[in-house]
Amino acid sequence: MWSDKYRFLSPKDWKEAIGRFRPQFLDYSQKDCQEFTSFMLDALHEDLNRVSKDKRTTKQKEIDFTKLTYKEGGVAAWELYKSQNDSVVVDLFQGQFRNVMRCMKCGYESVTFDTFMYLSVPVGGSKCSLKTCIENFCQSERLEWRCDKCKVYGDATKEITIWRLPVILVVILKRFSYTGMWRDKISTFVDFPTSDFRAVGREVGWVSNPEEGKVYRLFGVTNHTGTLEGGHYIGCARNPASGDWFTYDDHVIRPMRAEQTRKKEAYLLFYTSLSEQDDARILSQRR
Numbered sequence: 007m008w009s010d011k012y013r014f015l016s017p018k019d020w021k022e023a024i025g026r027f028r029p030q031f032l033d034y035s036q037k038d039c040q041e042f043t044s045f046m047l048d049a050l051h052e053d054l055n056r057v058s059k060d061k062r063t064t065k066q067k068e069i070d071f072t073k074l075t076y077k078e079g080g081v082a083a084w085e086l087y088k089s090q091n092d093s094v095v096v097d098l099f100q101g102q103f104r105n106v107m108r109c110m111k112c113g114y115e116s117v118t119f120d121t122f123m124y125l126s127v128p129v130g131g132s133k134c135s136l137k138t139c140i141e142n143f144c145q146s147e148r149l150e151w152r153c154d155k156c157k158v159y160g161d162a163t164k165e166i167t168i169w170r171l172p173v174i175l176v177v178i179l180k181r182f183s184y185t186g187m188w189r190d191k192i193s194t195f196v197d198f199p200t201s202d203f204r205a206v207g208r209e210v211g212w213v214s215n216p217e218e219g220k221v222y223r224l225f226g227v228t229n230h231t232g233t234l235e236g237g238h239y240i241g242c243a244r245n246p247a248s249g250d251w252f253t254y255d256d257h258v259i260r261p262m263r264a265e266q267t268r269k270k271e272a273y274l275l276f277y278t279s280l281s282e283q284d285d286a287r288i289l290s291q292r293r
Contacts, residue, residue: 014257036237039228039274040126040178047123051095062090071117080104080169080215083119091121099123102170104214107151108163114155119169124176129192136198136275137210139179144168144212167214171205175222177275182234189234195270200224203277226276227267242267246285 025032028045055062069086071079084102100121107116127139144167151162181192204210206219213219227242241254242262251262280288 014259016257038182039230039239043176043274044123047095047099051091051093054093054095056092057090066090071119076104076117076169076215077217079117080119084121084170087121095123096121098173099176101168101172101175104167104169106163106165106167108165109151109153109156110161110163112153112156114153116154124178126178126180129179129181129194129196131192131194133195133197136177136196136203139196140177140212167212168205169213169215169218171213171218171220171279173220173279175205175220175277175279177277179273179275181230181273191230191234193270195268196272197268198224198272198275200264200267220279222277222279224264224267224275225278226274227272228274229269229271230273231271239273240271247289249282 021031024046027049031037031042031045066086069079069082071082074082080102088096100123103120103122105118105120108114125140125143127136127143129139130142144165146163146165148161148163150159151164152159153162177198179196181194183190183192201223203222203224204219205213205222207213207216208219225244225246229240229242231238231240242251243254244251244264251264251267253260253262253266
């Protein structure tokens with residue numbers, strides 16, 4: 007793809023193969039690229055899972071997080087997940103949330119850890135930054151909850167933060183809102199970094215693990231133009247060999263600057279924590 011032998015490559019056969027497994031992607035009507043991305047990563051994980059099917063079980067053992075520190079709980083939950091799910095997709099794309107329910111009466115905490123493949127963050131009605139979107143996603147909310155210690159319903163707070171960061175971070179900007187039968191698209195401009203995106207536990211509140219930290223750089227953007235009824239996707243991607251950026255509009259490919267990726271149409275953002283030296287090493291292995 008990066009050999010400069012072709013002006014463009016049409017993934018027609020690849021699309022038809024995917025359509026045979028997931029008919030919703032078979033025709034050429036507008037589809038949600040978020041759903042497509044999720045399907046592709048899930049399908050690749052299932053096929054590349056290093057854990058053989060005869061060793062997978064639907065019955066998972068319970069972890070008593072009340073007896074563990076946050077660090078111990080995160081490790082135990084991750085190891086339990088990896089005992090059933092171990093693939094290159096997990097290695098690169100999956101991270102871990104820490105969920106904390108806290109009783110406001112006695113201070114008791116109920117802690118769980120969940121894996122994630124991407125961050126789906128809310129977009130507000132006015133200009134905002136990616137940092138603000140992620141902070142709003144991780145913002146503590148107040149609700150009524152039955153405390154396991156008090157044994158009664160009362161006020162509690164619920165908090166979701168990132169405990170383990172993935173090597174490749176996929177961020178979905180939630181631009182499509184649904185209210186009953188009504189659907190709408192949010193066209194707010196979101197300012198996001200193209201390099202030096204710091205996700206460090208000691209620097210940002212949405213990474214709760216003080217020992218966790220990665221610095222990301224952007225390598226791809228999916229833009230959605232138009233409306234829910236009729237729209238068009240345009241991709242932007244960074245060539246890992248040269249570092250140059252290009253925009254991909256069907257068969258039309260044009261060079262662009264990294265700063266030009268920041269548009270109000272941005273929908274999916276793809277970040278990597280791999281260095282340029284890592285890119286060069288991986289490319290050399292493919293030759």
